Amino acid sequence: MEENKQQSEQVNDEVQDDQEVVEPEVEVIDETETVGEATSNSEVEQLQQEKEELQNRLARLQADYDNFRRRTQKEREADRKYKSQDLVNELLPALDNFERALQVDVQDESTKSFKDGIQMVYRQLSDALEKEGVEVIPAEGETFDPQIHQAVMQVEDENYASNVVVAELQKGYRLKDRVIRPSMVKVNQ
Known part of the structure; x- marks a missing residue:
């Protein structure tokens, strides 16, 4: 009987080994992450566009200021002259x-x-x-x-x-x- 028991345990062990299911690693994509990434991508694009607009505006303001400074310098020279x-x-x-x-x-x-x-x-x-x-x-x-x-x-x-x-x-x-x-x-x- 003991022998049967041992055999039965062996069979059970083998069955258990066979029954162990190898679960493949499946990546569960969280929908909130993709929506969040899409939102953050659009925010990033919007912020980049806003940054470019501000840089262009700054460049125009600097050019306007330089022109103003040159014009007033010429006017002062003409006034002196x-x-x-x-x-x-x-x-x-x-x-x-x-x-x-x-x-x-x-x-x-x-x-x-x-x-x-x-x-x-x-x-x-x-x-x-x-x-x-x-x-x-x-x-x-x-x-x-x-x-x-x-x-x-x-x-x-x-x-x-x-x-x-x-x-x-x-x-x-x-x-x-x-x-x-x-x-x-x-x-x-």
């Missing part, structure tokens, strides 16, 4: 009056010394304006240029070529490279 323009515009009529006074013929000595005084003041004023960068625009004998000349009369003169300034009626002035008053001229047809 032409700071005396208003004063020069106010002084030009006085300079014209000095020139007219100097064209008067004088006969006696007292008037001559007065004219010499006017000449001296005129020279000082002209020198001061020249130091500020004011220069007279050449006119007579020059080709007419509408940028620097203002034609108020046209004449026919055989001594001059066509479109040449025949006479200057009022001097024109330039402050550095800017015309502050064009020359009033007669132009040959």
Whole structure:
């Protein structure tokens, strides 16, 4: 009997060994994980797009700021360069009056010394304006240029070529490279 028992145990052991089911490793996919990954992927894409938009906006703002800084720098330089323009515009009529006074013929000595005084003041004023960068625009004998000349009369003169300034009626002035008053001229047809 004992032998039967042993055999029976052996058979049971073998059956148990055979009955042991090898369970394959099956990965159970949790649906919440895939939905979460999809959600996080779309969030990541959205955040990346938002980041790119912000970087583009930042680049535009930096460019705008650089342009603003350059423009204000140019404006400051122009202000410094032409700071005396208003004063020069106010002084030009006085300079014209000095020139007219100097064209008067004088006969006696007292008037001559007065004219010499006017000449001296005129020279000082002209020198001061020249130091500020004011220069007279050449006119007579020059080709007419509408940028620097203002034609108020046209004449026919055989001594001059066509479109040449025949006479200057009022001097024109330039402050550095800017015309502050064009020359009033007669132009040959």
